[in-house]
Amino acid sequence: MKEYDFLVLGSGISGLVFALQASKRGRVAVITKQSLNDCNTDYAQGGIAAVLDIKDSFEEHCEDTYIAGAELGKKEVIRRIITEGPRLIQYLIDIGTDFTKRNPSYDNRLENLSLTREGGHSHRRVAYYADSTGHQIMQALIRNCRENPNIDIYENHLAIDLITQHHVVQDLGFVPGISCWGAYVMDQATLKVHIFKARKTLLATGGAGQIYAHNTNPSVATGDGMAMARLAGARLANMEFVQFHPTAFWQPAGNGFLISEALRGEGAVLRLTDGSTFMENYHPLGNLAPRDIVSRAMDVEMKRRGARYCLLDATHIPAEKLKSHFRYIDSKLSKCGIDFTKDPIPV
Numbered sequence: 001m002k003e004y005d006f007l008v009l010g011s012g013i014s015g016l017v018f019a020l021q022a023s024k025r026g027r028v029a030v031i032t033k034q035s036l037n038d039c040n041t042d043y044a045q046g047g048i049a050a051v052l053d054i055k056d057s058f059e060e061h062c063e064d065t066y067i068a069g070a071e072l073g074k075k076e077v078i079r080r081i082i083t084e085g086p087r088l089i090q091y092l093i094d095i096g097t098d099f100t101k102r103n104p105s106y107d108n109r110l111e112n113l114s115l116t117r118e119g120g121h122s123h124r125r126v127a128y129y130a131d132s133t134g135h136q137i138m139q140a141l142i143r144n145c146r147e148n149p150n151i152d153i154y155e156n157h158l159a160i161d162l163i164t165q166h167h168v169v170q171d172l173g174f175v176p177g178i179s180c181w182g183a184y185v186m187d188q189a190t191l192k193v194h195i196f197k198a199r200k201t202l203l204a205t206g207g208a209g210q211i212y213a214h215n216t217n218p219s220v221a222t223g224d225g226m227a228m229a230r231l232a233g234a235r236l237a238n239m240e241f242v243q244f245h246p247t248a249f250w251q252p253a254g255n256g257f258l259i260s261e262a263l264r265g266e267g268a269v270l271r272l273t274d275g276s277t278f279m280e281n282y283h284p285l286g287n288l289a290p291r292d293i294v295s296r297a298m299d300v301e302m303k304r305r306g307a308r309y310c311l312l313d314a315t316h317i318p319a320e321k322l323k324s325h326f327r328y329i330d331s332k333l334s335k336c337g338i339d340f341t342k343d344p345i346p347v
């Protein structure tokens with residue numbers, strides 16, 4: 001048995017930020033089922049939205065978020081997250097995350113961050129590192145965690161169950177006010193199951209995107225944390241809210257990858273296969289409508305025509321700008337024989 005003050009299940013941004021904070025108060029174990037980088041966070045491309053421009057305001061960001069969430073969000077939660085945004089981006093900078101700057105010769109202060117636009121936002125407010133923001137953040141988090149003597153990292157370790165009353169009390173069903181004393185964790189090299197005991201356990205195991213045949217998530221996104229929590233008696237809420245990103249690269253065999261919304265933020269336009277545009281018929285923000293609206297519009301148009309994909313046209317954007325901002329997408333598309341400075345992208 002291994003004993004820690006804090007047990008963190010998952011090594012994405014939630015798990016590693018918590019681990020760094022918790023390490024100031026005790027010993028931390030981070031459990032992750034593949035390598036540290038295998039997580040949704042590492043796949044994030046476009047960037048992080050926050051109020052960073054003098055002309056922008058928390059009120060407008062809150063309003064945009066509420067509207068983009070079909071007015072279903074809790075206003076106090078939206079406000080809390082949005083007002084924390086600038087401070088948290090500063091935190092990421094302080095631990096060594098690089099963001100693309102307006103003026104590369106100045107430092108990484110918030111005022112010097114280059115900002116792009118994404119769907120549903122009335123301002124440029126997305127801080128980014130080219131088109132691999134998540135990877136850049138992960139590099140900084142991993143570096144800090146590896147250097148921290150209070151954090152032990154267990155890669156290729158699969159959390160299989162939380163240790164709670166339901167392992168002890170067999171007959172009473174779920175016990176209210178349940179406590180968690182740690183987790184059973186399988187070392188995938190030896191297939192041995194170990195007990196990790198901890199005062200506090202954090203479930204940071206991410207989402208369940210892999211339940212869909214076509215998705216842009218890494219293979220680890222299988223909803224394990226939700227299942228473990230449910231088995232321990234937790235109530236799962238809001239499970240119907242799944243984000244569908246409108247533009248994944250289309251290939252006949254599937255295996256698409258995300259084409260960042262920031263590409264539309266920089267002016268790329270959705271077209272039907274006959275070259276006509278359609279988003280202006282669906283929303284005043286056109287190509288930068290909220291994601292659910294763009295996804296549904298594409299679905300309707302494709303079904304109406306029996307088409308298998310739409311086109312994302314960035315060919316009017318200067319090639320130099322495309323290649324410097326969207327390096328990752330450029331290299332992925334090149335491998336598929338597409339030059340997105342000249343050809344529309346099937347999405």
Ligand SMILES: Cc1cc2nc3c(=O)[nH]c(=O)nc-3n(C[C@H](O)[C@H](O)[C@H](O)COP(=O)(O)OP(=O)(O)OC[C@H]3O[C@@H](n4cnc5c(N)ncnc54)[C@H](O)[C@@H]3O)c2cc1C
Pocket residue numbers: 009010011012013014015031032033034036038039040041042043044045046047048049133134157158159160204205206207216217218220221222224225258
């Ligand atoms: C392609 C793509 C692009 C995105 N772009 C953006 C963007 O530009 N901006 C933005 O804000 N958001 C973006 N997102 C969303 C964002 O990446 C996620 O919301 C965020 O990274 C979630 O972080 P997390 O720490 O909760 O989960 P994750 O980063 O997914 O981490 C979950 C961790 O749990 C581990 N795990 C799971 N099950 C177990 C288990 N049983 N045992 C041990 N470990 C386990 C996984 O291996 C992983 O390490 C994007 C997502 C994708 C897929």
